[in-house]
Amino acid sequence: MGGMTLEEFRAEIAACKAAVKAGRLAEQQAEPSAADADADQQLTWDDIVGQRLVRERLEVTIASAIARGKRAEHILLLGPPGRGKTTIAKTVAAQMDRRLVILTKPPTAGKFLWACEQAADGVLFIDEVHCWSKGTQQPWLMELTESGTVETSFATHHFPNLTAIAATTDPDKLLLPLMDRFGCQVTLDSYTTEEMVDIAAGMARRCWPDGREPLDDDTLRVLAEAAAGVPRILRSLVFAGRDLVHAGQVPSAMAILRLCDTDPDGLTRAHLDMLDRLASSNGGTAGLTTLATMLRMPAEVLRRTEQLLIDEGYVALLPTGRQITARGRRRLAAGSIRDRARSDA
Numbered sequence: 001m002g003g004m005t006l007e008e009f010r011a012e013i014a015a016c017k018a019a020v021k022a023g024r025l026a027e028q029q030a031e032p033s034a035a036d037a038d039a040d041q042q043l044t045w046d047d048i049v050g051q052r053l054v055r056e057r058l059e060v061t062i063a064s065a066i067a068r069g070k071r072a073e074h075i076l077l078l079g080p081p082g083r084g085k086t087t088i089a090k091t092v093a094a095q096m097d098r099r100l101v102i103l104t105k106p107p108t109a110g111k112f113l114w115a116c117e118q119a120a121d122g123v124l125f126i127d128e129v130h131c132w133s134k135g136t137q138q139p140w141l142m143e144l145t146e147s148g149t150v151e152t153s154f155a156t157h158h159f160p161n162l163t164a165i166a167a168t169t170d171p172d173k174l175l176l177p178l179m180d181r182f183g184c185q186v187t188l189d190s191y192t193t194e195e196m197v198d199i200a201a202g203m204a205r206r207c208w209p210d211g212r213e214p215l216d217d218d219t220l221r222v223l224a225e226a227a228a229g230v231p232r233i234l235r236s237l238v239f240a241g242r243d244l245v246h247a248g249q250v251p252s253a254m255a256i257l258r259l260c261d262t263d264p265d266g267l268t269r270a271h272l273d274m275l276d277r278l279a280s281s282n283g284g285t286a287g288l289t290t291l292a293t294m295l296r297m298p299a300e301v302l303r304r305t306e307q308l309l310i311d312e313g314y315v316a317l318l319p320t321g322r323q324i325t326a327r328g329r330r331r332l333a334a335g336s337i338r339d340r341a342r343s344d345a
Contacts, residue, residue: 042094043087043090043091043094043095044091044094044095045058045059045091045095047087047091047202048084048087048088048091049191049195049198049199049202050189050191050192050195051084051088051188051189053186053189054088054186054187054188054189057184057186058075058088058091058092058184058186059095061073061075061184062092062095062096065096065163066096071160071161071162071163072092072096072163072184073163073182073183073184074145074163074164074165074166074181074182074183074184075092075163075164075165075166075182075184075185075186076165076166076167076168076179076182076184076185076186077089077165077166077167077168077186077188078167078168078171078185078186078187078188079169079187079188079189080169080188080230080304080307081169081230081232081304082230082231082232082233083188083191083230083231084188084231085127085167085188086102086125086127086167088188089102089123089125089165089167090125092123092163092165093122093123093125096122096123096163098121098122098123098163099118099119099121099122099123100119100122100123100125101115101118101119101122101123101124101125102125102127103115103124103125103126103127104127104128105128105131106131106132106133106136109140109152112140112150113150113152113157116144116150116157116159116162117157117159119159119162120159120161120162121161121162122162122163123162123163123164123165124162124163124164124165125165125166125167126141126164126165126166126167127167128167128168128169129141129166129167129168129174130168130169130170130171130172130173130174131173134173134175137174137175137178138175138178139151141164141166141178141181142175142177142178142181144159144162144164145164145178145181145182146181148160148161148162164182166182170300190229191229191231193221193224193225196224196225196227196229196231196234197217197220197221197224199224199231199234200215200220200223200224200227200234200237200238201215201220203234203235203238203239204220204238204241204242207238207239207242208242208245209242209245209246212245215238215241215251218253219241219251219252219253219256222253222257222264223237223238223241223253223256223257225264225265225266226257226262226263226264226265226266227266228265228266228308233262233266236260237256237257237260237262240256240259240260241256243259244256244259254337257337258337261336261337262337263336263337264337265312266308267308267309267331267336269336270295270297270305271305271308271309271314272332272335272336273295274291274295274302274305274306274309274315275309275314275315275324275328275329275331275332276332277291277294277295278291278315278322278323278324278328279324279328279329279332283323284323284324284329285318285320285321285322285323285324286321286322287320287321287322288302288303288321288322290321291321291322306322309328312327312331313325313327313328314327314328314331315328
C-alpha cells in the first residue's frame, strides 16, 4: 500500500464510510438488510446440501477454533462457479457467531483496509480471489494471512482475530506461497440430481408466495436436471417459477424453462450460439480466442459456458481448439425450447 500519503489514505477511508452510509458499497462492505442478516446468522451445516467431506472438514476446523478460543484457520474454497461458496462462508461465520464482510472484487487500498477493520473480529470473505493481480496478492493478502497485519506507508495495522475465507475457480492464478497460508483448503464436490432436487425444494420453500401451491416433485426434478449441477442456475429457475406465480401464471416446468430460455438438458442460448459458431467454422473447429471474439464473450465466461458442452460430448477439445462433434451437430439441429415452441404454435 506504499505510495499513498496519509492525507490520501484518510480521504479514501472517509469516502468508504460515506459510501457505506449512502448504500453505494453494497457489493463490498455494506451491512446486509436486517432480514438477510438474521437469515444468515441462522444458517447451520444442515442448510448445506451434499458436500459431506467439506462440511466435516469445516465443522472440525470451527469446533477447534472455538475450543481453543482462537480464530479459525484461514480457509480456501476451491471448485467450479455456482457451487455455493458464498453460502458456505456465511455458514462458517454463523457457526462462529462472527460478523461476515464480503469482498466481491479487488478493492483499492483504502477499501481493503476498511474491510479488514470491519471484519477485525470476524470473517472476511474474498470471492474470486484469482481476480486479484499477483501484485496485490503479495503485499496485501500474504501479509494478512501470514501475520495478521496490513502494512501501509505510515502504519502497521493488526488483525490477529480475523479469519480470511477465499474462494476461487482458478487456483493457477494464485501465488503458491499465498495458497500455503490457507491452513484449511477444501474442494467442493459436484451435486447429484437428488441433492439438486433437495436444494430446489429448499429454495422454493424460502421464496414461494404464501398460500400458493408449491412446486411439485416432478417440476423440481426437471429444474434440478436443467441446472446441470449448478445451484446458482437452479436458483434463477426457481425464482422464475415464483415470478410466474406472482404474474398469475401456472409455474409448470416447461413454462419456467421457456421463460429462462433453458432446455431440460441445461443448454441455454449461449450454448447453442457456441455450437452454431463452431458448426460454421472451418472443419467445425475454432480456438478459444476466435470463439470469444465471434461470440463477443469474455474468454473466462466462454470457458464456463463450454464446460457443459464438453461434459455432454457436444464439443471436443483438440490441440487446435474446440471442435463440434456429430452429437453436437444433432443437438444444434434440435434447436432450443423456444424454437420448438414457435414451431409448434
